[in-house]
Amino acid sequence: MSKQKKERKLKIAMLGHKRVPSREGGIEVVVEELATRMVRMGHQVTCYNRRGHHVSGKNFDIKNKKYYKGIHLKRVFTVEKRGLAAMSSSFFAAIRIAFGRYDVAHFHAEGPCAMIWLPKLLGKRCIATIHGLDHQRAKWGKFAQWYILLGEKMAVKYADEIIVLSKGVQSYFWENYRRKTIFIPNGVNKAEKQKTNEIVRKFGLVKNDYILYVGRLVPEKGLVYLIRAFKMIHTTKKLVIAGGASDTNEFEDELRKLATGDERIIFTGFVQGKVLEELYSNAYIYVLPSDLEGMPLSLLEAMSYGNCCLVSDIEECSAVVEENAIIFRRGDISDLKDKLQMAIDSENLVNMIGSVSAEFICNKYNWDDITKKTIDLYYQ
Numbered sequence: 001m002s003k004q005k006k007e008r009k010l011k012i013a014m015l016g017h018k019r020v021p022s023r024e025g026g027i028e029v030v031v032e033e034l035a036t037r038m039v040r041m042g043h044q045v046t047c048y049n050r051r052g053h054h055v056s057g058k059n060f061d062i063k064n065k066k067y068y069k070g071i072h073l074k075r076v077f078t079v080e081k082r083g084l085a086a087m088s089s090s091f092f093a094a095i096r097i098a099f100g101r102y103d104v105a106h107f108h109a110e111g112p113c114a115m116i117w118l119p120k121l122l123g124k125r126c127i128a129t130i131h132g133l134d135h136q137r138a139k140w141g142k143f144a145q146w147y148i149l150l151g152e153k154m155a156v157k158y159a160d161e162i163i164v165l166s167k168g169v170q171s172y173f174w175e176n177y178r179r180k181t182i183f184i185p186n187g188v189n190k191a192e193k194q195k196t197n198e199i200v201r202k203f204g205l206v207k208n209d210y211i212l213y214v215g216r217l218v219p220e221k222g223l224v225y226l227i228r229a230f231k232m233i234h235t236t237k238k239l240v241i242a243g244g245a246s247d248t249n250e251f252e253d254e255l256r257k258l259a260t261g262d263e264r265i266i267f268t269g270f271v272q273g274k275v276l277e278e279l280y281s282n283a284y285i286y287v288l289p290s291d292l293e294g295m296p297l298s299l300l301e302a303m304s305y306g307n308c309c310l311v312s313d314i315e316e317c318s319a320v321v322e323e324n325a326i327i328f329r330r331g332d333i334s335d336l337k338d339k340l341q342m343a344i345d346s347e348n349l350v351n352m353i354g355s356v357s358a359e360f361i362c363n364k365y366n367w368d369d370i371t372k373k374t375i376d377l378y379y380q
Contacts, residue, residue, distance in 0.1 A: 010378055011101060012038060015048040015093040016086075016108030016129075021068055023272045025216060025246075026297040027108050027131050030186055032071075037371040039070035046102070047071055048093035050085060051078040082248060083144045086111050098122045104378045110134045111144075113151035113159070120158045127377060128155040129163040130181075132294025132316075133172065137220050153177075161377050165295035168315040184374060185320075187367030188300035191358070193281040198274050203240070203266055205282070210238040210266075211340070212283035212307075214276070214298045217245050217252045222289030222312060222331070227258050227265065229337040235344045237264070242279055244270030280305040285343050285350055288317060291330060296320070303361035308353040310339055324353060324360050 014031050022028040035045045065073055076096065079088040086109075094115030097105045105119040106127045113128050120126045134140070135148040155162055156173070162181040164170045173179045199205040211230070215221050223241065230239045245252040252267075259265040271279065280286075286302035286309045293316040300320065302309055311317040312330040321327070328339045343350055 009042045009044070010103045010375075011044045011046075012104045012106060012378065013046045013048065013093075013097040013100065013102045014106045014108065015090055015097065016112035017047065017049070018086075019049045020047045020071060020073065023276075026186070026294065029297055030129075030131070031108060033187060033189075033367050034371055034374060035071045036069045037367065038375065041371075041375065043375070045071050046100075047073055048089070048096065049073055049075050050089040051075050052080040052085060083141065087114075087144075087147060091115055094118050098124065106378075107155070107159070110151040110155065111148045113155035114147060116151075116154050117158045120160075125378065126159050127161050127163065127374075128159040129165075130155070130169055130173075130294070131165060132292065133169060136292055137218070161380070163374070163377070166293075166316045167319060169294070182377060184370055184377075185365055186295045186297055186300060187365045187370040188297070188304045188361055189367060190362045191277075191280065191301070191304040191306075193305060194274070194277045196278055196282050199278045199282065202275065203268060205238070205240065205266075205279075207282040208237075208284045210240045210283060212240050212242065212279055212286045212302070213288065214242045214271075214279065214286070214302070215288070215296075217241070217243050217255060219251060220290060220292040222291050223255055224258065225331060225333050225336055226287060226289045227255060229333050229340055230265065231259075231262050232337045233341045233344060235264075235341075237284055237344065239265045240268060240279065240283075241266065242268045242271045242276070280307065283307055285310055285326075287340075288312065289328070289330075289336060290314060290317065293317060300361055300365055303357040306354050306358040308343065308350040308357065310336075310343060320361075320365075322360075324357050326353070 017027045017031045018024045020032045035047055038045050076089050076092040078085050090112030098119040102124055105124045107113045107116050108129050109131050116126050135145045156177045156179045163184045164181045165185050170181050170183050173181045196206055280302055286307040288296055288299050288311045290312055295316055309325040311325055311327055313327050314330050318327060326339050328335045
């Protein structure tokens, strides 16, 4: 790559996320972290946002802006129905990007990649980031699974480069399509611990008084295992489930019903900002019992606050934590119960793991390095 070519500033379009700025999911965080850094590097970045309300309700809607931290924000037509919002918004975003003056079209997630052929046909360099094998997620019906799988195949055929977040997904693309991919993980920022304030007032929580889960309330996150296991352990600590539903409240209602009768279990709903920072800062341990992940940003964030983490043994979690966490067998409620009880009874172990987690994770996953690697792909 010539120095002159690399010094040329790029016009970049991103799509596939819900909204920026937002914490509706991990993809939104990734897009914001990358885009803000790319703007600081002198590139022009446009993010195509969905219309409509926040997935956790209109109370969390953010005022529409044309610019955010130097990122140009554009809203696209969106059909606000389950399964159609992502499909329709990415469809119209891809059309606008294809006919826009951009050097690079960066697609985030598999489903939006169903339209990757159009910007490619019109001369854009097309990058696809696969945040996870979305067609495997339990929440999708048959048509949505078919469409997401179509997006995966279009990415394989038309993307100039495919970015994956885990070695497991990298192996999947090679074994199924003989398609080479680039492994660039997510990053994390160094966290500043917060004292309890808001969480005392809102939920009656104090430091080290609770076990924490943060994330969407969807089946593949393993929350059924967590609630069942927690109900069997002996502790006065609480279980805090922090997050909102995705698309419908059906699964959240199921979880609340499962938790009925145990007053130690607290559902906070969607959280962000100061409340989320306080929850991470003061948890006794953080738990992520997932069956399926892309690369769990909440796990990186929990470790950046110096938390001892308890995670399932799926590759996407175990590769992140290495030896710096407690690990249980995926889907094994009995093993999860035993590991929870062990953590409750072994404060020294929890403190020892937590004491090294922040430095370990922040050194391993640095957003500035990750942005540079992504930009390098844009130029190739």
